[in-house]
Amino acid sequence: MGCRTVSESLDKLTSWDADWKGLRVVVAGLGVTGFSAADTLIELGATVTVIDSKDDELTRQRAETLTIVGAHQVLLGAEHVSALPRVDGQQPQLVIASPGWNPRHPVLAEATQAGIAIWGDVELAWRVQGCEGRKSPQWLVITGTNGKTTTVGMTEAILLAAGHKAIAVGNVGTPILDAVRDPEGYDVLAVELSSFQLHYTHSISPLASVVLNLAEDHVDWHGGFDGYRQDKARIYERTQVAAIFNNEAPETITMVENADVVEGCRAVGFTTDTPGLSMVGIVEGLLVDRAFIEDRRNSAAELVALEQIGQIVPRHTAANAAAAAALTRAYGVPAEAVARGLTGFDAGAHRIQAVARRDEILWINDSKATNPHAADASLSAFGKVVWIAGGVSKGVDYAALVSKHAQRLQRVLLIGTDNATLLAALAEHAPTVPVHDITSAATDPDGTAPSGSRVMTRAVRQAATLATAGDTVLMAPAAASMDQFSSYAQRGNAFISAVSDLMDEPTQTN
Incomplete structure (x- = not known):
């Protein structure tokens, strides 16, 4: 890329041009982010050792590629992740942790004990993005328990509509290092950050930042809700122009109040209600801006009518649109570009996706609802619900969710294999709602566990007889999918396929 190396100290590694040569690095994890981090560091001239417990075909292919381009060593298999490896016979100077590796992992715990710096790929990307001949983009960063992917997509759509070279990166799927290494560079990045990624950030300074909402999630990874909340709050640190909070989520206001931002940074709110001063919100079905206009005390700028965004705009979708508008307005995007971007935005599959309607029964796929907070949003959007739920609970509590929606639940059909907590909540807070354990019913006589697709097909067909x-038959699991599916997308596709097959059959009387 024509970039020079000029420095040696970790503290001075703040650009591509710094002196990375010979830096001893362990990259923990060889997934998408780990591969991009290792590849970047090798190109920079660092001495890189990569470790991963997996030894499957895909991981071996990535390992072979890294070996060809100059990795010092790539160690695959469980025996290589029980302790921190040495690099070229010496203790590493830096560890790059993939998002799935929690701080209590033996490798990371040993590095912490030894005083070795631990970064994530996001921290590395922030440090290497600037070099002679390649521009550094501005960052608009987004986190929250739910709505991140939709909001980052909306943000990208608005930026593109305004004519900026922009891309959605981070937890959304595209590694952020791929974007910052682009030879032509980007004007601005819409960066989705998970709590895992934020845990390993130390110096990023975004132009604008937002925490969309906060609810119990990933408490097992963080060792408790306090740790989860603290890592989410890190997104506001060093924000330059606008620290954006959810006016309907007081904890995000507190986060902004406690953040150490750049002098002159403004606190800007978003809401699904009438906006106050320095807020973006909703007035009579219109998304309006009272934050980024000159006469914000006495007027508001109209951005877009909600009906232009979609036929169904649940409250949380309106909130996501308001947050995306605030982020992009902080960057200087004109009102008409916000309208064009949001009008043309497609949220994609698996997010309150209408799959079919027949016999006055609506079938909705919200497989992206992987925790109670997300399921709350979709349950709130409908009146009478036959709820397909369950999966991997990730240590969360379902009591508040079930208690809030008990009156709208007609039936509950449980998929998944980790439903003890959800069952207990249903028994206590919705005792009169019939519950059907689909996974147990689908188990073969010999005890063989059923496939996820078979469980989903059974759930859909039983829902058809009960609705x-x-x-509304709502598949919003409020749990992760890893017990029966490879991803929430595969789970959603299984639901869509089962409903499609059902719709192809003649209508039957319940």
């Missing part, structure tokens, strides 16, 4: 006119 009546006016009901």
Whole structure:
């Protein structure tokens, strides 16, 4: 890339041009982010050792590629992740942790004990993005328990509509290092950050930042809700122009109040209600801006009518749009570009996705609802619900969710294999709602566990016999999918396929 190396100290490694040569680095994990981090560091001239417990075909292919381009060593298999390896016979100077590796992992715990710096790929990307001949983009960063992917997509759409070279990166799927290494560079990045990624950030300074919401999630990874909340709050640190909070989530206001931001940074709110001063919100079905206009005390700028965004705009979707508008307005995007971006935005599959309607029964796929907070949003959008739920609970509590929606639940059909907590909540807070354990019913006589697709097909067919006119069959699991599916997308596709097959059959009377 024509970039020079000029420095040696970790503290001075703040650009591509710094002196990375010979830096001893362990990259923990060889997934998408680990591969991009290792590849970047090798190109920079660092001495890189990569470790991963997996030894499957895909991981071996990545290992071979890294070996060809100059990795010092790539160690695959469980025996290589029980302790921190040495690099070229010496203790490493830096560890790059993949998002799935929690701080209590033996490798990371040993590095912490030894005083070795631990970064994530996001921290590395922030440090290497600037070099002679390649521009450094501005960052608009987004986190929250739910709505991140939708909001980062909306943000990208608005930026593109305004004519900026922009891309959505980070937890959304595209590694951030791929973007900052682009030879032509980007004007601005819409960066989705998980709590895992934020845990390993130390110096990023975004132009604008937002925490969309906060609810119990990933408490097992963080060792408790306090740790989860603290890592989410890190997104506001060193924000330059606008630290954006959810006016309907007081904890995000507290985060902004406690953040050490750049002098002159403003606190800007978003809401699904009438916005106050320095807020973006909703007035009579219109998304409006009272934050980024000159006469914000006495007027508001109209951005877009909600009906232009979609036929169904649940409250949380309106909130996501308001947050995306605030982020992009902080960057200087004009009102008409916000309208063009949001009008043309497609949220994609698996997010309150209408799959079919027949006999006055609506079938909705919200497989992206992987925790109670996300399921709360979709349950709130409908009146009478036949709820397909369950999966990997990730240590969360379902009591508040079930208690809030008990009156709208007509039936509950449980998929997944980790439903003890959800069952207990249903028994206590919705005792009159019939519950059907689909996974147990689908188990073969010899005890063989059923496939996820078979469980989903059974759930859909049983829902069809139970739902009546006016009901919504909502697949919003409030849990992760890893017990029966490879991803929430595969789970959603299984639901879509099962419903499609059902719709191809003649209508039957319940």
